[in-house]
Amino acid sequence: MQFADAKERVLSLHQQLQEHNTRYYVLDDPIISDAEYDRLMQELIQLETSFPELQTADSPTQRVGAEPLPFFEKVEHTSRMLSLSNAFNREDLMEFDQRIKKATGLDQITYVCELKIDGLAVSIRYQDGIYSLGATRGDGQIGENITQNVKTIRSLPLKLATPINLEVRGEAYLPKKEFERINKQRADNGEPLFANPRNAAAGSLRQLDPKLAAQRALDLFIYGMDGSSEVYTTHQETFRAIKKLGLKVNPEWKVATSIDEVWEYIEHWQLERSKLGYEIDGIVIKVDDYALRTKLGFTAKSPRWAIAYKFPAEEAISILEDIELRVGRTGVITPTAILKPVVLAGTTVKRASLHNEDIIREKGLLLGDHVVVKKAGDIIPEVVSVITKERTGEEVAFHMPTHCPECNSELVRLEGEVALRCINPACAAQIREGIIHFVSRGAMNIERLGEKVVILLYEHKLVSSVADLYYLQKEDLLALPRMGEKSVDNILSSIEKSKGNSLERLLFGLGIRFVGSKGAKMIAEHFGTMDAIVHASEEDLLAVEEVGPKMATSIVTYFKKPEVKELLSRLQGANVNMTYKGPKIVHANDSDHRFAGKVFVITGTLESMSRQEAAEKLEQLGAKVSNSVSKKTDFLLAGEKAGSKLKKAQELGVTILDETAFLAEIER
Structure with a gap:
């Protein structure tokens, strides 16, 4: 084939393949088979191989093939990608509508409602109609350059219908079927599963190797055009213009002439969203008229003319099979609901928080009840309510114990507190939990001593206080089940290393009530030594930033106890550091x-x-x-x-x- 004929055929193939991409990925209306599409693509690849000078950046063959990147470069957005303020109920929307009407002096406002796609916000640029850049939102002003990864999204045209310079904003997402396929593949390979499609989409687009991103069939909806208010008068016009250029717009948008119509749209999609092929987590509502948007302006963080309605946290129904009680290191008795396993927000839930006895009583929980369980993001699931109409009469009332489930001491409810508490200082659970806290990463960070090892040591009577850790002998540890010499050496090495920690870690590790890691650091830096803290008065402590009256009283009370003085003496005898070794804190x-x-x-x-x-x-x-x-x-x-x-x-x-x-x- 001569060069001129090849050039003509390449241009024809570009046009055909782009049209078929649009029909398949954007319009969902393919007119050729996959085999025919592949034949056209192979013909183009062969022509570009024979005539390399005919290969252009907008060629359909160039979606995948770039080399892995060492890192993502930064890119500044043409204009800031702002976040939206949130609405959580109808009242919030009514207030938003009233603010708009008051600011504009109008009695009726036209809104555009859009599905809030649960994906990753991206900014996309075209130069002379050719795709040139893709970027993450980042901090709104500066994002990461993910051009090659965005290029792998088949619904994104590499060449627009018109040769213009343009920046558009959109949401990249992973369809539900693709999410299920990827997780099945990862499960088969023994890899950890993605928690939800949004995380999978974000992880795919932030792969340094575009070939990995291409293996996941990401999709994209465009929802805005930078600078469109300078060209068009309404958001509706912008949507139509975006679609005309060949970009994919979510088809479910709707014009509403009142906030009541907005609410109808929200209610509809709250019921119907499970039928969509992608996840949504709410509805975006925008003033349609650009002149009104200009008049309304922006706050420091978000436009005044738009709001995002967030759907309520996902809920599911399960059965309350039991209530388990745990004694914490401060003696608080915490009930936990044991549920019949149920899938919620992409994960299997078997336990849910009940917080305290009052929650059980207020909700009227009975063992065997059908209950509504809620989970938002990665927050611990909680029992929301009871479905009383499902009761059969076989449900059983649950009563909080009067005595500690661990040491059988009488439980008390301290004045001003809602929780039941075991106040026996010799309670096995409190001692055990206290040691687990002491060795944790935020405290003494004794790496080889996890919760299971601590429990093993406690059950075999090798430790009954944190000081005992520093007097453990190798032969004692070797006598424990499943303890090899290497494991024992690692444990002892970690314990020895922790002796050199700065004072704030030890102070936090002691588990003094109200003293968190930050407060411990401020106190340690201020006083310098454990001895100075032990002898500090409440007035001395209140002079430290972060220390309030409750914390000051708790610290003074703690160090007055004879058993604490003995504990510090043993720690000092084991050469555990008692001075602040960290940098000077800059206030x-x-x-x-x-x-x-x-x-x-x-x-x-x-x-x-x-x-x-x-x-x-x-x-x-x-x-x-x-x-x-x-x-x-x-x-x-x-x-x-x-x-x-x-x-x-x-x-x-x-x-x-x-x-x-x-x-x-x-x-x-």
């Missing part, structure tokens, strides 16, 4: 760094340091590190495999930093 008022006084949450896996090390670096700059995301959170440091905390941070409009951006900031 917010002492630092001019941009992180000073800011609240951080760290999630996911970091490559260059542990999360604990990252927290220490932040505290050195005067920042505060929290365990949970809330409206008070200023920054989220997100490593690999960031989960529900990342999603919540995105919902709240929290600034999100990846590890590269974080390192650049702390090194300033």
Whole structure:
């Protein structure tokens, strides 16, 4: 074939294959068989092999084939990708509608309602109509360049119907069938399963190797066009223009001329969403008129003209088979519901939290009841309510014990507390749980001493206090079941290593009531030695940041106990460090760094340091590190495999930093 003929045929094949891609992946209306499509693709591959100069970036053959990347580059969005404020009930929507009407002076507002796809937000650019870039949302201003991975999404056209420069926003997602296929494959290979389609989609698009992303049949819906308000007058017009360009728009959007019509749309999809081929977690409501959007403007984190209605947390029905009681290290008796296994939010649930006796009584729970169980994200499941109409008369009442299920001491309810508590200091459960806490990662971090090993040591009477750990002998450990010499050496080595820990770890590990890891660090840094803390008055302690009256009283009371003095003496005799060895803590008022006084949450896996090390670096700059995301959170440091905390941070409009951006900031 001559070059001119080959060029003409290549252009024809481009057009045909793109049309068939659109019909199959966008319109769901294929007109040729898979075999015929493959024949056309093979013909194009052969022509490009024979005439390499005819291979272009928008060729259908170029969706997959790029080499794995060493890392993701950063890319700045043309305009900020803002998060939306949330509505959780009809009242929230009514308030949103009233705010819009008051701000615009209008009695009627037209809204566009869209399904809120549970996937990963992406920004996509075209240069002269040719696909040129794909990026994650990131912190809204700067995302990660995932161009090659987005390119593997078959419903995304590599060439638009019109040769224009354009940036669009969309949601990449994993269809339910593909999610099931991938998890079945991972189960067959003995690999951990994805928790839900959203996590799988995010993990696929953040693969450094595009070939791995291509193995998962991701899909994409486009929901907006950057700068479209400068070209069109309404959101409806933008949707039609996006579709005309060959981009995929979710077909279920609807125009509503009142908030009542919006609510009807929400109620419809709450009932029908299980019939969709993809997951949705709510509805997005936007003012249709762009002139009104301009008038309404933005808050610091979200547009005033849009809101996301979040569906209630997923619920399921199970049977309450039993209630199990656990004695915690502070003596609190915590009931846990034992359920007939039920699938909820993609996982099998067998246990659910009941919190305390009052919850059991308020809900009127009986053993054998049909109960509604709720789980939101990775939060511990909880029993929401009882389905009384399902009762047969064979259900049995549950009564909280009057005595500790572990040591048989009488339980008490302290003034101002709702929980029942065992106050016997010699209670086996409290001692056992206290030792488990002492060796945990956040406390003394004795790596080889997990919960099972601690229980084994306690049951064989080798430890009855945390000090006993430092007096264990090799021959005693070797006598235990399933304990080989190598395991014993590792345990003893870990125990020995923990002796050198800085004071704050020991202070937290002692399990003093109200003293968390952060408070322990502040106290240790302030006083410097254990002896100084032991002799500190409540007034002395209240001078420390993070210490309140309850904590101060608890600390003074704890160190007055004779058994605590004996414990410290034994620890000191074993050469356990009693001084603060960490860096000087920089308080917010002492630092001019941009992180000073800011609240951080760290999630996911970091490559260059542990999360604990990252927290220490932040505290050195005067920042505060929290365990949970809330409206008070200023920054989220997100490593690999960031989960529900990342999603919540995105919902709240929290600034999100990846590890590269974080390192650049702390090194300033």
